[in-house]
Amino acid sequence: MDYKIKSRIWIESENNVLLGEGRVQLLKAINETGSLSKAAKSINISYKKAWGLLDSINKSAKKPVTINSVGGKGGGGAELTDYGKALILAFDDINKNCWEFLDTQLEKIESL
Amino acid sequence: MDYKIKSRIWIESENNVLLGEGRVQLLKAINETGSLSKAAKSINISYKKAWGLLDSINKSAKKPVTINSVGGKGGGGAELTDYGKALILAFDDINKNCWEFLDTQLEKIESL
DNA sequence: TTTCGTTATGTTTGTATATATATAACGATT
């Protein structure tokens, strides 16, 4: 019965999106599966979309977020760099803080 | 060259969207023009879309946000209630505070 | 040198959303 406040945050670099909730979710899945194709399956998006997102991420970031290898043992794979891992931790932290902050602001609507 | 952090916030009521940036923009235009059709034109959206948004707003809100009249002098019109005016002020206030808060958080990304 | 599963990419198909168009209903004013 009460109002709820919701939000989406994202990080941009030179007008390109670096990180958003979907991109962070993809990076987490890559970290867990070790490959882009498995990560895409695990979060139910097409490989093509996942590839486009990851490509955009690495083009926008100041430092590489993943290392992708093609061919070789197991066909290749993708793994997060230390920078990539730190980014998703920082993003989650900011996002959580944002939710908490907004919850304190909601009273301004409820009390009208 | 630096990263930027952006956000969108919105208010929901029983899983229906009450207010978001687009809806607030529409309400402001209604307040300035006195009619839904003129408001739609002024923000470059179709009347149908504007009508759907306004209908959704009034169905989600606890109290009426606009009073719409049909027929009569000038054909009718739409105007904000006091509740509607208060809502857009509160929304803008929360949104601005959210931006400022997020700017303080961005350093967590920049410093990586 | 053949195999394998992956990254990388293009092309086609499908779907959801927005736009355009059309029309009815309304009621104060003339």
Add this chain to the structure above:
DNA sequence: AATCGTTATATATATACAAACATAACGAAA
């Protein structure tokens, strides 16, 4: 009762986006 610009609504068209499909390139290992 005729007019007017608006709200209210349905339907058809167009557009943007996502998904599906297909295929080439890769390189370690057998």
